Structures are given as C-alpha cells and as structure tokens.
Amino acid sequence: MLKALVSDVDGTITDRRRRINTDAIEALRTLVDAGIEVVLASGNTVCFMDGLCKMVGTDGTIISENGGVYRRGFGGTLHIPGDQKVCLEAFEVLRDHFAGEGVRLELFSAQYRFADVAFARNIDPDDVRTVVRDHHLPVRVLDTGFAIHLQDPGVSKGTAMRDLAREMGLLPDEILAIGDSENDIEMLKAAGVGVAVANAPEPTRSAADWVPRESYGDGFIETVKKYYPDLFSR
Known part of the structure; x- marks a missing residue:
C-alpha cells in the first residue's frame, strides 16, 4: 500500500x-x-x-x-527553500511594464508569503512569461488557474x-x-x-x-x- x-x-x-x-x-x-x-x-x-x-x-x-x-x-x-527576493524584484519589473499598458497588477496576501509572489489573473499569463523572458528575469511563472505566481526556479x-x-x-x-x-x-x-x-x-x-x-x-x-x-x- x-x-x-x-x-x-x-x-x-x-x-x-x-x-x-x-x-x-x-x-x-x-x-x-x-x-x-x-x-x-x-x-x-x-x-x-x-x-x-x-x-x-x-x-x-x-x-x-x-x-x-x-x-x-x-x-x-x-x-x-524559495528565494522571495528575486520574485519581488521581478514583480517590480512586471508592475512597471504593465502599468505602462494601463494594467494594474494586484498582489495577493503579500504580507503572509515567505517564498513566492502571487497576483491576480487580470492579464494573460503568457504575456507575463514574455516579459520575464525579454527582461531575463530569474523567475518561473506559474498559472494555477486561480492566480499567477512568480517562483524561484529551483x-x-x-x-x-x-x-x-x-x-x-x-x-x-x-x-x-x-x-x-x-x-x-x-x-x-x-x-x-x-x-x-x-x-x-x-x-x-x-x-x-x-x-x-x-x-x-x-x-x-x-x-x-x-x-x-x-x-x-x-
């Protein structure tokens, strides 16, 4: 068993x-x-x-x-084991990028998180992945279907x-x-x-x-x- x-x-x-x-x-x-x-x-x-x-x-x-x-x-x-610092730094880049397109990224329960960053799915996760790739940000983008997460890739x-x-x-x-x-x-x-x-x-x-x-x-x-x-x- x-x-x-x-x-x-x-x-x-x-x-x-x-x-x-x-x-x-x-x-x-x-x-x-x-x-x-x-x-x-x-x-x-x-x-x-x-x-x-x-x-x-x-x-x-x-x-x-x-x-x-x-x-x-x-x-x-x-x-x-997750490194939240790299996730927060990546989120700042994403927030500035999408603000320039008129989209405000909404963080979820930031004060209760220790390792990753989560925000609302009011943008296409693939658009987030494109920005991460274009800016060479050292994070992984996860779409859970309920939120978008930035995660330490390790x-x-x-x-x-x-x-x-x-x-x-x-x-x-x-x-x-x-x-x-x-x-x-x-x-x-x-x-x-x-x-x-x-x-x-x-x-x-x-x-x-x-x-x-x-x-x-x-x-x-x-x-x-x-x-x-x-x-x-x-």
Whole structure:
C-alpha cells in the first residue's frame, strides 16, 4: 500500500468554484485514521493551509507557496527553500511594464508569503512569461488557474515533496500524488504514482500515471478508492 498521499487543494479537492468537496474531506479523514500520511500541497499561504489542516483533521504537514515553503506537522520547522527576493524584484519589473499598458497588477496576501509572489489573473499569463523572458528575469511563472505566481526556479511541489519524504522516512515511490494544474507536474512525476484529475490541462494529464474519469473533488475520490481499495470497500 502507498504509505502517503500528497494532494493539491484548489481544483483537486474542490469544485470549479473553489467550494470544497465534503466527500473528499471524509476520504482524507479515512486515510488519516488508517495511518496514511496526508500532505496538503498548494500555492496558498501557510496561514491558509494551517486553517484548512485543522478543519480537515490532518497533522499539519504541508507544502505551501508551490513548494517554496514546507513543514512536517504543526510543530515542525518551517522550511523556506524559495528565494522571495528575486520574485519581488521581478514583480517590480512586471508592475512597471504593465502599468505602462494601463494594467494594474494586484498582489495577493503579500504580507503572509515567505517564498513566492502571487497576483491576480487580470492579464494573460503568457504575456507575463514574455516579459520575464525579454527582461531575463530569474523567475518561473506559474498559472494555477486561480492566480499567477512568480517562483524561484529551483523549487517546486516536487522538490518539497522529496524533502518531506526524507523527513518522514519514506521514499518518493511510496507516495501517491494528486493534482490538477501545471504547478503539480513536478510533484506528479516525482511520486511513486502521480494522478491528474480529469479537469487538469493536457500537459498535467500527460505527466500523470493515471487520469480518473471524474473531475475536481469527484476525481480525487475516484482516485483514493482505486489506490486504497481496502479502506473504501466498506
């Protein structure tokens, strides 16, 4: 049996309107109660993830800010491998560029972020990538479908998952990873089994070992029933 589950949040255990799938929460609790290590992985802030973990009932092991921050358990050390300074410097260049085109970039929860920069999707992410490329900015642009992120290119959900696996005494091959977006690709590739729910874009589905028939939270439930049949056959 796979000993750990790493799951994205938005678009994976929610619906398209970001409403959490309550059956997915019940499934996560079933896994926790069975002794499966459950890690929630997201582009969201640590404080958001802490509240979610408490309400869901996990032990607080998280991957936050798309891998720029991770922690094992609520009492664990908060590791910040991501370099926010380069992201902030890149954002200043982007803000000035798009201001010249009459577009104001809106930062999301900047005071609560440690590693990356996130801003509203009121511009085309490909336009952001073009400016980053033309100015030779040392950042990666991620489109989660909910926000645009600037990230240290040396970190991802995949690198954070491998580091967490070492802390937990596990091999990546013992982990099931589930996601729906481009920021999940490295995580799906690094896991023993990587699953992209059906609403994922083609590049993410191509990176996965399996794609369920269902989308969003229903696809998550379909996945855990497939890979943990003994826990969900009752």
